[in-house]
Amino acid sequence: MENPIPPKLENQICFPLYVISKEMIGLYRPLLEKLDITYSQYLVLMVLWEKDGLTVNQIGEKLFLDSGTITPLLKRLEAKKYISRQRKTCDERSVEIFLTKNGQDLKIQACEIPLKMKEKLNLTDEELEDLKILVDKLFLKLLK
Known part of the structure; x- marks a missing residue:
């Protein structure tokens, strides 16, 4: 290859x-500091707010995280008394995660976060919708 052209940062979508x-x-x-949680913990909680009682593996699959990453997150959430971990009776290798009352109450406090983020981004509803569609399209293509 003669005189290859090095990639320019400004031409890359990854950057x-x-x-x-x-x-x-x-x-x-x-916003999350007020709730005493990190962004990663917020993601875990959102998954559980949608469907409580998932296994560690199910949560990891939804968030594209391996057990080595998800387990410490769950331990910290348990220490904060937002979740409880219980071994399944039918398969003791599998651990189910349940929201505690504190974890359920946190959901109510977290309801204001999407609106506050929308205000910070200062995009119209249409712009946000278009962006979400495009990002979802890219996301699905990368998963293939």
Whole structure:
């Protein structure tokens, strides 16, 4: 190959996605600090708010996290008394995760977060919808 052209940062889609991810998590940080949770813990809680009683593996699958990453998150949430872990009676190798009363109450407090994030982003409903559609499309293509 003669005179290969090195890639330019400004031409890459990966770089703005990387920065956007970091910045978005940074925008969540002050909102989540009020709830005494991290962004990763927030993701776990959102999964459980949708469907309580999932196994560790099911939560990991939904969040694309392995057990080595999800287990410490769950231990910290349990220490904060937001969840409880229970071994399944039919298969003791499998652990189910349940929200505690504190974890359920946190859901009510977290309801304001999406609206506050929308205000911080200062995008119209249509822009947010278009962005979500495009991001979901990219997400699905990357999973193939």
